[in-house]
Amino acid sequence: MLDLPGLPAHRLLREARGGKSHALNRALEEGGLAEIVAVLDDDTSPAADWIDAVLAASRRLPEYSIFAGRTRIDWPKGIDVPRWARTRLAGGILFSVFDSGRDQDVEFGVDSPRFPSGNHFWFRRSLLREGVRFPAVWTTEAHFVVQLQARGHRGVFVSAPLVGHRVQPRLLDPRVFEERAVHFGRDMASLETCSGPVEMRPWLHRMRAIAALAGWSTAWLGTRLAGNGIGLSARARALWGIALNRERLRHPRKAG
Numbered sequence: 001m002l003d004l005p006g007l008p009a010h011r012l013l014r015e016a017r018g019g020k021s022h023a024l025n026r027a028l029e030e031g032g033l034a035e036i037v038a039v040l041d042d043d044t045s046p047a048a049d050w051i052d053a054v055l056a057a058s059r060r061l062p063e064y065s066i067f068a069g070r071t072r073i074d075w076p077k078g079i080d081v082p083r084w085a086r087t088r089l090a091g092g093i094l095f096s097v098f099d100s101g102r103d104q105d106v107e108f109g110v111d112s113p114r115f116p117s118g119n120h121f122w123f124r125r126s127l128l129r130e131g132v133r134f135p136a137v138w139t140t141e142a143h144f145v146v147q148l149q150a151r152g153h154r155g156v157f158v159s160a161p162l163v164g165h166r167v168q169p170r171l172l173d174p175r176v177f178e179e180r181a182v183h184f185g186r187d188m189a190s191l192e193t194c195s196g197p198v199e200m201r202p203w204l205h206r207m208r209a210i211a212a213l214a215g216w217s218t219a220w221l222g223t224r225l226a227g228n229g230i231g232l233s234a235r236a237r238a239l240w241g242i243a244l245n246r247e248r249l250r251h252p253r254k255a256g
Contacts, residue, residue, distance in 0.1 A: 020118075021134040024141075028133060033125050039141065041096075041119035045074065045164040053160040054122055061105065065153040066123045066145055068108075068116030069161030071097045076169045084232040085172055093180045093236070094171050096120070100157040108145075108155035115142040116155065120163045127153060139187040146194045174232050181236040185243030189251065209248040216241030 015026040024039065036058050040046065047053075050069075057067055073095050075081050084090060091097040098117040100106035108114055118141030132147045134140040145155060170176060220238035223231050 019136055021136045021140040024134045028128060033128075035125050036122055037125050037128075038122035039118070039120070040163065041165075043166045043168065044071075044119050045166060047162040047164075050161050050163065053158075053162075057158040057160060058122070058124070061156055061158070063154065064107075064156040065127055066108070066116070066121065066148060066155035067161075068099065068121040068155070068157050069163065070099050070159060071095075071117050071120050072162060072164045073097060074164040074166045076167055076172075079169055079172065082172060082174075084174070084177070084236075087233045089181075089233050089237055090177060093184050093240075094177055095165055095167055097165070100159075103159045105159075106157045108149070108157065112157055114149075115145045116157070118142065119165060120161075121145070123148075137187055137190060138183045139191065142187070143191055143194055146191055150194055177232065177236050178239055181240040182243045185240040186247045188240075189244050189247030192248075193251070206249065209245045213242060213245035213249070216245065 011030075011032070013023075013026055013030055015023045027033075028037075036054065038054060053069065054067070057069075061067070073091065085094070092113075096117040096119045098113040098115065100112040106112045108116070118139065121141065127148055130148065130151055130153075132144060132151070135143045137143055149155065216238050220235060220242060223235035223238055
């Protein structure tokens with residue numbers, strides 16, 4: 001148990017297996033959770049009114065079971081932030097900024113990202129009765145949410161709850177950006193399998209993946225002639241597309 005001034009006693013749990021999914025599942029299986037279960041990374045800094053804002057949104061929107069607030073990027077002090085790091089693509093892949101970009105409630109996937117940032121979301125404890133847990137993949141939180149959406153549960157972005165993401169200097173390395181783009185592309189392909197069967201014939205799905213792979217490969221070759229400004233963002237996007245469609249070809253989905 002851990003006593004924090006002004007807050008109820010907290011439990012510290014230890015998980016021997018490495019990986020965020022194992023730590024999250026350990027917390028879920030341990031039990032004793034309240035009606036609202038929040039997921040926050042250790043490099044986030046919630047605003048002073050964060051808890052109040054989370055509870056207010058959960059009460060105000062009973063039709064939703066999964067929620068996400070806003071994430072502010074807190075850049076490391078004394079470092080010149082490169083131009084590519086301020087792009088929307090880097091914000092999502094490197095700094096976990098997934099929100100609607102609007103000061104109003106927006107349902108997941110309705111002119112907004114399909115899933116929230118893994119470092120800042122919460123859900124109703126009742127969802128755990130579905131038996132869904134965090135899979136051992138890189139984007140484990142996205143997989144968790146999409147599995148619940150496939151079962152009919154709805155999610156919403158709300159604007160009031162705010163956390164700051166304290167960016168680690170190592171994330172501003174172009175190589176990390178490219179590596180994470182590849183990881184993200186692979187995981188987005190596996191995420192599609194959580195959504196159910198495709199709405200087209202398998203051979204057509206495969207042909208589309210081949211065509212997309214050719215297009216992204218051509219785009220990647222073109223970016224090799226560019227510099228590390230906007231050219232790096234374009235290269236990372238191309239690597240994401242290549243990884244996504246290669247994975248689609250390795251693990252084709254079944255037709256509906």
